[in-house]
Amino acid sequence: MASSTTADALAAVPFYDLDPANAPLKAAIVAEFEELVSSGSFTNGPQVAAFEDAFAAYAGAPLCVGLASGLDALRLGLVALGIEPGDEVLVPANTFIATFEAIGQAGAVPVPVDATESDLNVDVALLEAAVSPRTKAIVPVHLYGQLADMREIARIASERGLLVLEDACQAHGATRDGMRAGTGGVAGAFSFYPGKNLGAFGDAGALVSGDADLVERVRRLREHGQREKYVHVEEGFTARLDTVQALVLLHKLPLLDSWNDQRAAVAAVYEERLQGVGNLKLPPVPEGSRPVWHLYVVRSQQRHALATHLRERGIGTGLHYPQPPHLSAAYASLGYSAGAFPVTERAANEVLSLPLFPGMTEAQVEAVCSAVKGFFAGER
Numbered sequence: 001m002a003s004s005t006t007a008d009a010l011a012a013v014p015f016y017d018l019d020p021a022n023a024p025l026k027a028a029i030v031a032e033f034e035e036l037v038s039s040g041s042f043t044n045g046p047q048v049a050a051f052e053d054a055f056a057a058y059a060g061a062p063l064c065v066g067l068a069s070g071l072d073a074l075r076l077g078l079v080a081l082g083i084e085p086g087d088e089v090l091v092p093a094n095t096f097i098a099t100f101e102a103i104g105q106a107g108a109v110p111v112p113v114d115a116t117e118s119d120l121n122v123d124v125a126l127l128e129a130a131v132s133p134r135t136k137a138i139v140p141v142h143l144y145g146q147l148a149d150m151r152e153i154a155r156i157a158s159e160r161g162l163l164v165l166e167d168a169c170q171a172h173g174a175t176r177d178g179m180r181a182g183t184g185g186v187a188g189a190f191s192f193y194p195g196k197n198l199g200a201f202g203d204a205g206a207l208v209s210g211d212a213d214l215v216e217r218v219r220r221l222r223e224h225g226q227r228e229k230y231v232h233v234e235e236g237f238t239a240r241l242d243t244v245q246a247l248v249l250l251h252k253l254p255l256l257d258s259w260n261d262q263r264a265a266v267a268a269v270y271e272e273r274l275q276g277v278g279n280l281k282l283p284p285v286p287e288g289s290r291p292v293w294h295l296y297v298v299r300s301q302q303r304h305a306l307a308t309h310l311r312e313r314g315i316g317t318g319l320h321y322p323q324p325p326h327l328s329a330a331y332a333s334l335g336y337s338a339g340a341f342p343v344t345e346r347a348a349n350e351v352l353s354l355p356l357f358p359g360m361t362e363a364q365v366e367a368v369c370s371a372v373k374g375f376f377a378g379e380r
């Protein structure tokens with residue numbers, strides 16, 4: 001964690017600040033960007049393959065294919081796995097809506113499964129009961145940077161003959177029970193949206209896998225289904241990783257572990273300073289789990305009043321997420337109503353994300369802790 005100056009101590013605390021991580025890299029990235037503009041290799045430039053190799057090594061996977069977003073990684077991954085209209089895919093009810101979108105856009109039906117209080121990821125005890133003769137796959141999500149119980153998910157999938165595509169969009173580098181995010185199933189999808197633990201300067205994503213046929217098919221799908229130029233063997237998409245984003249990601253990847261460590265250091269201070277404060281619930285970390293703290297999500301029945309109290313003191317917060325996908329208008333056609341997934345719905349009403357980002361100063365962390373404590377001590 002960065003040490004503080006007096007000016008920092010008085011400064012506001014944004015919910016998220018990209019600048020401390022980006023600023024030191026700016027000159028080198030801009031210089032390379034100038035070269036890229038001269039070269040004109042805006043798509044399929046050499047940086048794309050270089051990043052794919054580097055990210056596969058980071059994730060601990062044999063292969064990686066760069067894509068235009070995390071949603072594309074999930075969607076093209078499902079299509080390439082042979083998911084078809086009429087298939088059902090199990091998905092945590094407690095997730096960002098993109099996980100549902102990928103399943104729907106692959107033509108399948110998302111079948112939500114409630115979360116467990118023990119990590120707010122999918123409740124593995126409910127998974128088996130949700131399997132039907134039409135179930136083809138499970139898309140577990142590692143929400144907030146903490147792996148779901150992949151050991152149990154892998155066991156259920158293998159007993160039931162289901163494919164597992166991990167939504168690791170929030171979990172670059174996280175581990176649990178010796179498994180690394182993105183490598184516990186047939187493939188793992190990552191997002192490099194700017195605010196992610198590894199973020200591009202725009203939208204970007206990747207799929208990692210050990211299945212060479214799957215990766216080959218995703219490579220075709222990302223570029224109009226072509227095997228070679230103008231030989232289109234199936235209907236595809238425009239979903240390539242841009243060269244410019246690959247260039248940015250190549251600069252950032254070597255710093256990812258140190259950024260994850262900085263996130264963990266902030267989380268450790270929150271854990272120590274906010275334990276037992278009011279009715280605040282801190283994020284649980286199951287035995288054997290090493291989260292990468294994409295978000296630090298506390299829970300309180302007074303979360304709106306707490307957010308207002310923090311905002312009045314110049315401290316930003318976030319809500320991840322205020323409405324579960326099954327209750328959104330976008331998925332009304334699935335036919336679920338309030339009460340269908342009680343753990344998820346309770347969380348949606350209580351969660352509040354505190355500021356956490358690489359380069360956050362000690363004074364900023366302290367300002368958040370004392371404002372939270374002040375709220376529960378009745379300071380108004």
Ligand SMILES: Cc1ncc(COP(=O)(O)O)c(C=O)c1O
Nearest residue numbers: 069070071096098099169191193
């Ligand atoms: C859990 C989860 N799944 C999928 C996505 C989709 O990623 P992207 O925004 O890059 O399409 C995101 C990121 O927004 C996410 O947080």
